[in-house]
Every structure is written in C-alpha cells, then in structure tokens.
C-alpha cells in the first residue's frame with residue numbers, strides 16, 4: 001500500500017519553443033512516498049529539502065491539490081492517503097521543480113489505485129498544479145516530466161502532446177545560479193505583442209530545431225536554438241547572462257539558453273566531459289561575481 005516515485009527535472013522552452021517544447025533530464029528530480037490509509041482524506045506527513053518553504057496544508061500544497069482533483073475526477077474522493085515529499089532539487093530554479101513533485105504525486109496515486117491508463121491521461125491534473133504554482137497552466141515542464149524525453153505541445157486547446165526523437169549523443173549542462181526568479185514574475189515581464197519579422201525568425205528556428213531532432217543534425221539543432229522573443233527580455237533576470245553564453249560557446253557548447261523561466265541556464269554538448277567543463281567555467285564565473293550556484297550534467 002506504499003509507493004515511492006521519482007520524477008525528473010525538466011528544461012522547458014528549449015530556447016526557441018516558449019511554452020511548447022521541453023525535455024526531461026536524469027537528475028535532479030523529486031521524490032514522493034505515498035501510503036493508502038483507511039480513513040478518507042489527504043495528509044502530508046513529511047516534506048524534506050524545501051527549507052521550510054512548502055505548505056503542509058493539503059489544500060495549499062500543489063501535490064495534494066492535484067491528487068485531489070484526480071481523485072474527484074475518477075469518483076474516488078473516499079480514498080485516504082498520506083504523502084511524503086522529498087525535494088531533491090532547488091525550488092524556483094527554472095528546472096520544473098513544482099512539476100516534478102506534482103507528476104510524482106499523480107503517478108503515485110495512479111499506480112496505487114491500479115489505474116493502467118496511459119500516463120498522459122494525467123496531464124490535465126498536473127497542469128492544474130502548475131497553474132496553482134505560478135498562475136499559468138503551461139505543459140512544457142509537466143509533459144516531459146510525466147512522459148520522459150523530448151516533448152512538443154502542438155496545441156493547448158485541445159491538448160495535443162507529441163513525443164519527439166532526439167540524438168542519443170546529446171548531453172545537457174545545467175547551472176542554477178542562486179538568485180530569485182519566480183516564474184509568475186518572469187512571465188509578467190514578457191511582451192504580449194511581437195513583430196511579424198521576429199515571429200518569422202522564431203518559427204523558422206522552432207521548425208529547424210524539430211527537423212534537427214528528427215535527423216540527428218546536432219549543428220542544425222545548435223543553429224536553431226535562438227530566441228528573439230523571450231530571451232532578450234528575461235536575460236536581465238540572470239546575472240551576466242550574455243557573458244555566460246560567451247563562456248559556454250567558447251567551451252564547446254552546441255547551444256546555450258535559459259532553462260524555463262530561469263534563473264537556471266543550460267547548454268547542449270556532444271559529450272559529458274564537455275558538458276562538465278562548460279558547467280565548471282560558468283560556475284567559476286558566477287563565483288567570481290559572488291553568486292553561489294549548483295550544476296548538473298545529464299543525458300536527455
């Protein structure tokens with residue numbers, strides 16, 4: 001009657017695909033331990049790794065709220081369960097932290113109840129959790145956290161999510177500079193209207209990236225990972241963003257950009273050693289300007 005589920009961090013947007021592209025990494029990620037109880041109702045008995053930031057109140061925690069939506073939807077409001085949430089990645093990092101917890105929680109309840117439907121059926125519930133966490137129910141973190149790999153949200157209404165292929169020899173270097181960038185605020189500063197010429201550049205890039213993923217063309221992937229809409233605005237939220245890009249590209253990165261709404265940045269590299277070196281150089285620069293950071297290297 002007990003299950004332990006890990007759900008991974010994710011890189012949303014993948015530079016040019018704001019709200020429509022995302023991929024999962026191997027680590028970091030979050031863990032949920034869920035236990036069925038005899039008495040109806042959801043309790044949260046333990047939260048670790050959150051520095052006391054997350055609520056124990058089951059009506060306020062995104063994991064329990066999403067699980068409750070799911071239970072109500074399948075007509076099982078009678079179910080009693082207890083949740084332990086172990087945060088193994090930083091909150092507010094731009095690595096899909098809230099998504100990872102919610103996905104782990106929903107996957108746990110689905111399996112505890114023997115629901116054998118495809119995991120993608122959980123998407124509307126995890127999107128609700130995302131909406132609660134940052135005011136907008138985008139799916140570019142939750143879909144890859146739930147389904148793994150590289151994912152395209154082709155449409156939100158109706159929801160259509162497509163798994164994409166990707167080169168197996170593509171590695172991801174991630175650095176999280178410890179500065180505060182709440183997704184809610186990082187969304188508020190984006191422009192609502194864009195120029196047609198910028199839209200043309202952007203959709204050319206998205207199409208180029210997708211094409212590169214299908215044909216294993218890493219150089220095309222790199223060239224296409226340019227964002228003329230969102231990054232120019234959000235770059236100012238990240239310390240020395242353009243300098244970090246310069247460092248990454250000079251250290252052999254295929255591409256470089258903001259992970260989700262930031263402040264984490266990520267680079268693609270053709271091998272894990274290069275990815276590690278990119279991380280070390282970026283981290284050294286951040287240390288030099290007095291900013292603490294964490295780094296991760298992962299395959300996709």
Ligand code: HSE
Nearest residue numbers: 012018019140260261
């Ligand atoms: N697509 C979302 C954004 C991801 O950029 O705001 C948030 O992690």
